Amino acid sequence: MMRRTAALVLCLCLAVSGGLALTACGDSSSSSSKKSSKKKKKSSSSTSGGPGVTMQNISFQPASLSTKVGDTVTWTNDESVGHDVTADDGSFKSGPAGGLKQGDKFEHTFNKAGTFAYKCTVHPNMTGTVEVTQ
Numbered sequence: 001m002m003r004r005t006a007a008l009v010l011c012l013c014l015a016v017s018g019g020l021a022l023t024a025c026g027d028s029s030s031s032s033s034k035k036s037s038k039k040k041k042k043s044s045s046s047t048s049g050g051p052g053v054t055m056q057n058i059s060f061q062p063a064s065l066s067t068k069v070g071d072t073v074t075w076t077n078d079e080s081v082g083h084d085v086t087a088d089d090g091s092f093k094s095g096p097a098g099g100l101k102q103g104d105k106f107e108h109t110f111n112k113a114g115t116f117a118y119k120c121t122v123h124p125n126m127t128g129t130v131e132v133t134q
Contacts, residue, residue, distance in 0.1 A: 052076060053128060055083045055100070055120070060128035067132055072109040077102055083126070088117040098122045 082098030094106035
């Protein structure tokens with residue numbers, strides 16, 4: 001009981017001091033391991049030259065993005081907590097929950113038109129959409 005209380009106090013202190021330590025307070029299911037995406041890589045610039053989304057302040061920026069069929073979108077984690085990019089319809093996934101560490105990038109090429117909602121499974125309020133047109 002004492003250990004759990006101390007951990008809770010520590011998490012609350014860290015959350016209040018910047019909100020960046022929220023993943024440390026998550027349940028153990030966020031640390032499950034799955035096969036990592038081959039699209040994950042570390043790089044300082046996008047190889048696709050297409051549109052990009054950054055992960056900052058526990059949010060995707062921009063939260064909504066428009067692009068064309070055939071374009072590659074690059075997501076970049078610009079903060080110290082782990083994130084992931086997971087399509088609601090299962091059409092793309094960056095890898096395991098929280099698997100994108102600071103500086104990591106994930107790229108996905110959209111080959112059909114539509115609106116694709118996605119989220120970070122570690123931070124369920126962290127959501128975004130990509131609208132793909134012809």
